[in-house]
């Protein structure tokens with residue numbers, strides 16, 4: 001993965017830049033020694049690493065503003081960082097950049113049940129947002145699997161999703177407002193506790209802009225009352241096609257499950273060996289979860305199981321208790337860990353129209369043979385967001401490159417059938433060069449022009465999202 | 478009126494335009510004040526281009542009548558989740574609402590509190606920008622974070638960033654049953670408190686509205702047993718607000734009237750849409766004494782019918798939110814502004830975006846002022 005050549009002038013001025021930043025920050029908010037900045041050299045895409053110039057950890061919006069203003073004056077790139085769990089290299093530093101981490105900004109600023117929102121500083125972790133309101137019967141809906149670690153800042157940066165987004169939507173559908181600092185230090189308030197913002201939908205553009213338009217320091221989030229209960233059913237099939245048809249039929253029947261998760265045979269076998277969840281050894285497995293009171297759950301599950309029976313499942317296991325629910329989810333929740341047990345893996349994130357599921361799985365199987373790399377599929381079937389896990393051996397020369405080429409082919413296949421490169425992880429550096437497979441030059445140009453407005457000097461997270469060649473002129477200017 | 482037959486022709490029209498282009502879908506939100514320039518209609522860009530009920534996805538060209546989209550969905554027992562309103566009765570206009578017009582205005586009805594706004598169901602757009610370039614963003618899948626989200630930016634941009642040519646939606650199944658819990662005789666403050674209690678319950682209220690002097694109306698949708706169960710639980714939960722009644726007849730018409738602001742049809746008042754956090758509704762109502770009000774979205778959306786020329790925006794002084802003038806004479810629109818003024822830094826960003834997408838300022842210029 002190419003990264004731009006760091007600005008030698010900035011590297012040479014490091015001491016001066018650090019001193020300037022120190023002048024606007026508390027003493028303990030600056031990290032600049034080589035040994036210490038190494039902790040920030042990568043995010044969860046660990047194949048790529050580069051220590052930054054320095055790291056700042058401000059505690060207030062004012063401090064963020066002062067840092068940004070200085071960096072703009074000095075022409076120094078800034079890479080915003082939440083918890084660094086991006087799987088796309090979204091928070092990867094460049095050698096000439098300042099990492100601006102919001103991890104210390106993790107206060108709850110306001111909880112308002114009457115109007116159903118919570119306002120937090122953006123460094124607060126996803127799970128602790130729900131943690132702040134769950135005793136009062138509320139929750140924050142988007143629930144990425146990384147929710148224990150990832151920050152709201154990164155969730156907004158990537159427009160993250162979760163297992164329950166079929167019903168509740170992703171981050172952008174649950175974000176009401178932000179306080180954001182522009183590259184020149186200007187602090188803007190967008191949206192708020194009311195439902196729709198006036199004027200152009202700037203909030204919609206900021207969510208998912210991968211730290212390229214501004215640094216979000218506070219967020220107003222919609223909170224929802226917790227459902228009375230939830231229970232899954234596990235359904236096994238002997239063919240991916242039939243499983244795919246079953247998903248379609250469930251959706252058409254008018255039930256709206258909170259989650260429809262899908263695992264294929266390689267994944268089922270790996271998780272069985274690892275977690276012993278008692279899954280059947282079949283071609284495709286669905287976990288469908290519904291919510292409500294006991295009676296409502298029974299009603300919905302009876303509709304779902306009736307549909308499933310029409311498709312002749314090899315296994316149909318309806319949870320009747322919390323223990324049974326936990327057991328059904330156990331395998332799915334350990335899927336990544338199980339695959340990691342076998343080998344190193346790369347987790348992809350393309351989305352496809354759900355109707356293309358059988359074809360795409362067949363093609364992935366064929367490509368797996370061509371590349372000689374195993375792949376398991378776990379994914380959110382209700383919305384077509386796939387997570388193929390390609391197994392490779394990081395210690396074997398050439399394996400990573402082979403795996404990346406295979407991954408790129410899968411993502412191109414997703415685009416070819418009408419889907420997209422990334423459903424929830426973001427583009428980062430990982431899928432940057434594939435953007436041309438999804439978008440024509442005019443489509444990309446329209447996006448670049450948005451960045452021109454927010455960050456005319458292209459200093460915020462500049463080497464991400466777009467192919468380097470398409471942004472070269474702007475970054476150089 | 479120019480009526481391009483396809484995106485290419487539209488692109489050529491925009492490229493060659495030497496003055497303002499006034500973009501019209503069905504024209505149901507009233508004619509633009511007569512000014513210089515050319516009217517540009519989307520009625521040549523019609524047709525549902527893709528509908529996959531099993532994938533909950535529908536794609537249609539922008540000029541497709543809303544009714545055609547809704548009929549196609551209804552045939553498969555599905556619907557647009559966000560319940561777009563029909564402006565005709567309110568504004569005294571005729572014409573045929575188009576799906577592109579719905580998107581350009583981010584038109585969202587009562588179910589917005591549960592299912593999100595139009596922008597939340599919108600998953601892809603194609604549009605021709607002010608340079609004449611045909612641009613796509615998003616697509617036809619519901620989870621997509623590939624690049625910047627211009628889909629949301631275009632929703633509610635009222636034709637000032639581009640002329641929409643095609644829009645894609647995530648749709649939802651129609652729920653088989655519905656009921657309304659009615660609470661009569663509450664003050665505005667009590668009504669907002671009752672709606673807040675209902676919306677803070679796990680009983681999935683899909684509509685919460687109140688007409689001062691009238692009832693609080695709480696809609697429940699779903700399978701039959703579930704609707705009965707939840708309506709019953711709500712009645713118990715809200716017992717402190719007085720006796721409630723469960724209504725099962727005429728539910729659809731009731732919510733159509735709420736969504737369309739039917740009570741303001743032909744009243745001769747000016748009509749405003751005010752967006753605040755629900756708890757601020759009481760204060761706004763008090764300041765708008767004498768106005769005819771309708772609270773939707775649990776109190777977060779206030780429709781206000783006021784004396785012609787009155788500045789209802791003044792009622793928001795010191796309260797976070799905004800007010801849009803929906804119905805008034807052109808003079809009042811010009812004097813008070815249709816849209817709420819934005820803080821300077823946001824106005825600068827919006828102006829910057831318009832300058833990028835429409836550098837000559839020819840697409841509905843000033844439409845969002």
Ligand SMILES: Cc1cc2nc3c(=O)[nH]c(=O)nc-3n(C[C@H](O)[C@H](O)[C@H](O)COP(=O)(O)OP(=O)(O)OC[C@H]3O[C@@H](n4cnc5c(N)ncnc54)[C@H](O)[C@@H]3O)c2cc1C
Pocket residue numbers: 043044079080081082083084085086087089090091102122143144145146149150151152153154155156157158159160161162163210211212214215216217424425426461
């Ligand atoms: C095991 C594992 C499971 C995961 N599961 C899921 C999942 O189920 N669903 C899902 O969607 N993702 C998932 N992810 C990906 C990742 O957790 C999300 O992308 C998450 O939102 C990143 O949050 P973060 O705080 O770690 O952000 P970071 O990695 O620090 O940053 C992510 C992006 O946001 C930008 N950013 C950070 N802070 C700010 C700020 N203050 N202002 C503006 N931009 C900012 C960064 O520049 C970067 O581009 C998973 C990751 C792991 C490692």
